[in-house]
Amino acid sequence: MPFEVLIYSRFPKAMMARIGQRFDLMDAAGKPPAEVFTAEQLSGVRAMITAGGTPLRAEVMDTLPALRAIVCYGTGYDGVDLDAAAKRGIAVGHSPAANAAAVADLAVTLMLAATRHLLPADEYVRSGNWAAAKPSPLLRPQPGNPGRRVGVYGMGEIGRKIASRVAAFETEVGYFSRSRHDVPYQYLPSLEALAEWCSVLMIAVRAGADTHHAVNAGILRKLGKDGYVVNISRGSVIDQAALVTALTESTIAGAGLDVFENEPHAPDTLTAFPNVVLTPHIGGHTTESHTAMQDCVIANLEAFFAGKPLPYEVRGA
Incomplete structure (x- = not known):
């Protein structure tokens, strides 16, 4: 009989189809599990699947007394209370680098669309203004790409792939990360220094207390009136109110955003700017990425139920 696994976040059924072939899935459809299942049904749940950005706090874990594995679908795990999980002896797994190539591709797409004013150009043709x-x-x-300075904030798997891609456009690449890496790019000693040096700031760091609103009004001022910011990590890294102010006052030239402080993001002041390109958190949304993420989820669950360590365990969990 297949092992039971609770689906905590809301996922399209297609994303869970392969996983459902191996495990008996209890789908809470994004609702608190205690509202969907009885205490008796939840009492035996040993593993769950969640989206990394979905808040998963201690009080939810307390409703699942047998829970010993939280498996995040995707690279992120910022929504999981890692301290609470550790206190309860719960292992936390994720899908590291599974969608790195797809996210890096979108980062470059957003950079090109913003810096080449692709949306206004598209509207210029569709409106008839070009013909008139x-x-x-x-x-x-x-300004074109040759010689453009692109700063990458975060040099993990996604940051490295972004750097290699923009380097192919004959740009200069610099980066700031918590530590220096053996990469052929210039290292800047701080985020402030990176923003002052570059004209496009690519955000590729994990969400956390140390990166919350790291890109604030001061960083945007250092980026300058000809600068662009591109965010494909988490919306919490940018102070969104400061970004709106910077765009309103032309402190920066534009932005490309795949992530937002509140998702899904409703039309507001931010969405009205013609120099901002917006996508609905689709950085990792390719067939290859989903297959790779599902592979990691399945590997983590199979190892857990076999009594083995999670192959893709979050360090520090």
Whole structure:
């Protein structure tokens, strides 16, 4: 008989299909498990699947007395209370680097779309203004990529792939990370120094207390009126109110965002800027990435139920 696994976050059924072939899935559909299942049904749950950004706190863990494994679908695990899990002897796993290539691809796409004013150009054609020869201030010649300074904040798997991709566009690449790495890019000693040096700031760090609102009004001022910020990590890394102010006052030139402080993100002041390119947190949303993430989830669950350590365990959990 297949082992039971609780699905804590809301996932499309297609994402769970392969996993459901191996395990008996109890789908809470994004609701608190205690609202969907009885205490008796939850009493034997030993493993769950969650999205890394979904808040998963101690009080939820307390409703699952037998829980010993939390497996995150994706690379992130910022929503999981790691201290609470550790106190309860719960292992936490994730899918490291499974979607790195796809996320890096989108980061470069957002950079190109923002710096080349792709959305205003598209609107210029669709509106008929091009055919009518109406002038468009947003389509003035812009700096190209050769010689452009691209700063990568975070040099993990995604950061490295972003760096290698933008380097192919003949840019200069610099980075700031918690530690220096053996990479062929210039290391800057602080985020402030990186923002002052570059004209495009790529955010590729994990969410956490140390990165919460790290990109604030001061960093945006250092980026400058010709600078762009691209975020494909977590919305919490940017002070979104400060970003809106910077865009309103033309402190920076534009932005490309796949993530937001509140998701899904409803239309508001931020969405009204023509110099901002927005996507609905789809960085890792490719068929190859989902297959790789599912492989990690399955490997973690199979190891757990076999009494073995999780192969993709979160360090420090």
